[in-house]
Amino acid sequence: MSKPIVSMKQVNYAYENKHALKNINFEIKQGSFIGLVGPNGGGKTTLVKLLLGILKPHQGSIDLFGTPIHKFKDWNKIGFVSQKANSFNRGFPATVHEVVSMGLTAKVGYFKFFTKEHKQKIADAVEHVGMSEYLHENIGDLSGGQQQRIFIARSLVSDPELLILDEPTVGVDAENVQKFYELLHHLNKHKNITLLLVTHDIGTMTRNATDIVCLNKTLHFHGNPLEFSNLSENDLSEFYGHPLNLVTHNH
Numbered sequence: 001m002s003k004p005i006v007s008m009k010q011v012n013y014a015y016e017n018k019h020a021l022k023n024i025n026f027e028i029k030q031g032s033f034i035g036l037v038g039p040n041g042g043g044k045t046t047l048v049k050l051l052l053g054i055l056k057p058h059q060g061s062i063d064l065f066g067t068p069i070h071k072f073k074d075w076n077k078i079g080f081v082s083q084k085a086n087s088f089n090r091g092f093p094a095t096v097h098e099v100v101s102m103g104l105t106a107k108v109g110y111f112k113f114f115t116k117e118h119k120q121k122i123a124d125a126v127e128h129v130g131m132s133e134y135l136h137e138n139i140g141d142l143s144g145g146q147q148q149r150i151f152i153a154r155s156l157v158s159d160p161e162l163l164i165l166d167e168p169t170v171g172v173d174a175e176n177v178q179k180f181y182e183l184l185h186h187l188n189k190h191k192n193i194t195l196l197l198v199t200h201d202i203g204t205m206t207r208n209a210t211d212i213v214c215l216n217k218t219l220h221f222h223g224n225p226l227e228f229s230n231l232s233e234n235d236l237s238e239f240y241g242h243p244l245n246l247v248t249h250n251h
Contacts, residue, residue: 036197144172
C-alpha cells in the first residue's frame, strides 16, 4: 500500500471566526492523482495554502512526508502551479529558459551562476512538458496553454514529489486543456509525481484522477472516481449547497 505523503488530522481554520475548514481528516497517498472539487468559497484554496505553509491551522495537525509541517524544511519536494494563464503579464521580459530557471532559485540562490548541470536540468524540465522548441522564446509570446506547461516545468526543475495545481486551466482553450491533462497523466504515471489538482471540472476529473475529494468547509467525499460518478443528484446538491448535475466526459 502506498504511504501517505500528506496527512491532515482534525484541521480547522477560520477567517474572523467564520469557519473556512472544519474537522478535516485527509491523506494524500504517494503516486495518487487527486481531483479536489467543491463550490466557490468551500475552502479549497485555504486547504492549499495550509499545505504550502502559507497559513497555519488553528487546530489540528499537518504532516508532510512524515514530518510535522512546522518542522518541515524540504519544500523542494512540493511544486505549485497557480492560476497563471488568465492573469500573466504578457509584457514580462523573460524567456522560457529564464522563467523555468526561477524554479532553481531555492537551491542555487539569488545572483548565482548556473552550472552546466543546472542548465541541463532546465532543458530537461522543458522537454518533459513538450516545449523544448520554445526554450529561448519570450514567455509572453506563448498561448495560455503553453504558458501553463512552462509553469509546470518551473516546478519540475526542482524535482518535486508532490505537485499542487490550483485551477490551472482557467483561461485555457479546450484543445490545450486536453493536452494539459495528457501531460498531467504522463507526469503521474511515468514520472511518478503525486498530483493534487484543484478544479471545477468534475467531469474531466472523473476520467483522469485516481481519487476525487469533495470539499465544502468539511470533507464530504473522498473516494474513487466511479463512486463519485455514481452519487445521486441529491447527494451532490447537498455537498455543494445548491443543485448540481454531474456530466462525465468520455471523449
